[in-house]
Amino acid sequence: MPRRVTRDTKTPPLPQRAGIDPVAFTLPNDPGAALDIAGSAHPNQPVRTVADFLVARFYPHNPRIITDRLERGEIRTDNGRILTGDSPYVPGLTIWYYRELPEEPQLPDDLPVLYEDEHVLAVDKPHFLPTTPRGAFVAQTALTKLRVREGNPLLVPVHRLDRATAGVLLFAKTVPARGLFQTMFARREVFKEYLAVARPIPDPQARAAALSGELTVRTRIEKIRGKLQVRQWDQPSCERELLNPNATTGVRILTVFDAPGPHHTANTPQHTGAIAHPAPGCPVTGGQLALYRLRPHTGKTHQLRAHLHLLGAPIAGDVLYPKVLPPADAPELPLQLVAHRLEFEHPVTGERVRLRSMRKLALLPS
DSSP, X not given: OOOOOOOOOOOOSSOOBTTBOOEEEEOOSOHHHHHXXXXXXXXXXXXXXXXXXXXXXXXXXXXXXXXXXXXXXOOEETTOOBOOTTOBOOTTOEEEEOOOOOOOOOOOOOOOEEEEOSSEEEEEEOTTOOSSOBTTBSSSSHHHHHHHHHTOXXXXXXXXXXXXXXXXXXXXXXXXXXXXXXXXXXXXXSEEEEEEEEOOOSSHHHHHHHHHSOEEEEEEEEOOTTOSSOEXXXXXXXXXXXXXXXXXXXXXXXXXXXXXXXXXOTTSOOOTTXXXXXXXXXXXXXXEEEEEEEEESSOOTTHHHHHHXXXXXXXXXXXXXXXXXOOOSSOSSOOSEEEEEEEEEOTTTOOEEEEEOOOOOTTSOO
């Protein structure tokens, strides 16, 4: 497939390093109070320079981290001015620097290209790989890996897939393309179809509806800060919720099949010391599973996982629903959910783009 590449150019105060953006930090008006609140080891020491504050705030036990960065010209202002060890502390000044990266386990990096033109890049994301830097994963993300591989620091995802979900993932390649494609998703002009494996819906009436046609699930979903699971209402408990359902999914059962025997997946990342969960939501022996086609009409956090859980059929391999399992780097079974199809009218060329993931769900009969 021919690879067409067009780039915009943009010079930030600091360039990306290994595909990772520098971060910005605004110096507080009262450095002493900020150090005290942050629990600095030396909250009352005088702050005369930018270096004084950064050492006391972030690295009081290893000042060399800051002094080395200053010597390399790696701490700069918004306008690109290089700060030194003598640069005075200026309240409200925004500075840019490279954060210290945590130790990260090696995650899958197979990201085959499904489609590409001058404006957009579509890849087939594997399970376990986060879309963007967050929490413990910065270098081991689809965004960082692709920026390095493609040599394009301007790559930005125009939608998201959970770390546990595999499938079609779209990136804008230029600054102008970002707004066009993000607006396309915000206006719900993208056709999305997922495949999932879970137990058959236990309620006979709902199961019959999903087998004969498409069962519509409509709820209100809210993400609560600090909670791993979303909060969900499937019936109005107050007028606001009645008037404002915000999550709708079309659910169809494509087939019901006998559950396989013990399952092991060759693509599961193995990390030293990793905890392996059993495969939640999947009968170990006997019983049945179903292949679901899910068509989300909205894009709320955990929407598909929450909606199947609500139907009594949590997705196989889900470590969040119906209950949160202890953290594990490598669940025995990947979440059996894949972003299978994505279709849209290209906002620049007007052509109809049809994308399909090649990822296979481990529990499906061969």
